[in-house]
Amino acid sequence: MGIESKRQQRFAGVIQQDLAELFQREGNSWAPGAFITVTKVRVTPDLAIARVYLSFLNTKTAKEDLEQIRKKTTEIRFKLGTRIKNQARIVPQLEFFLDDTNEYVEHMDKLFDEISKETRQPD
Template identity: 35%
Template sequence: MSIRTEKVASLLQRELSAIFEKELPRSGPLATVTEVKVTADLGIARVYVSIIGSEAQRAELMEFLHTETKALRKILSSKIRNQFRRIPELEFYEDRLFEQANRIEELLKSVRRGPAEEQL
């Protein structure tokens, strides 16, 4: 990525995180913007969201994000309109990296415990 796209991605991540903190319902799952990738023409921003909650809550929140993309883009526009001519289209993706890391950690722990238990 170029310096410009990195700066735009960083700004979008910061602003979307603030929007998520203020706009999303508190009773639902915890959602965090983990990464934003912006295309070279700054037309599309792919937003990766880490969600902590049950599978049903995750699916519900992702559905909410997909249906409310225009509203979220409008809120984002009101916050950063002085810095952009055109606000990028938002695409939301669930980031399951945290879950995968936990799964790998558990597997490594079980492998480490295995030989130690055999020696006893």
């Protein structure tokens, strides 16, 4: 994806903030027990599609939780629309993706720990 315009970045920020508040309030009904964070939002140049990256904490079933949220996309989009109706002409289609950056970081940390624990061979 190319460089985003200021307009795209500003609109993505509005969506990210409002979705974060929605997930904070109602996320437990969509993914029980999980703490959901909106890590990133990317918006197409025509502002018609918003790609939302979610991170799930306190859950072992992040992929299943993501599927539950995808099933509720229409409901989430409607609730988002009521929040941003004065700031946007159209409510973008929402596409949800799993942001597994935290898992990747944890995996890399474990690898580095294992490497540092190995006995050093003299050169």
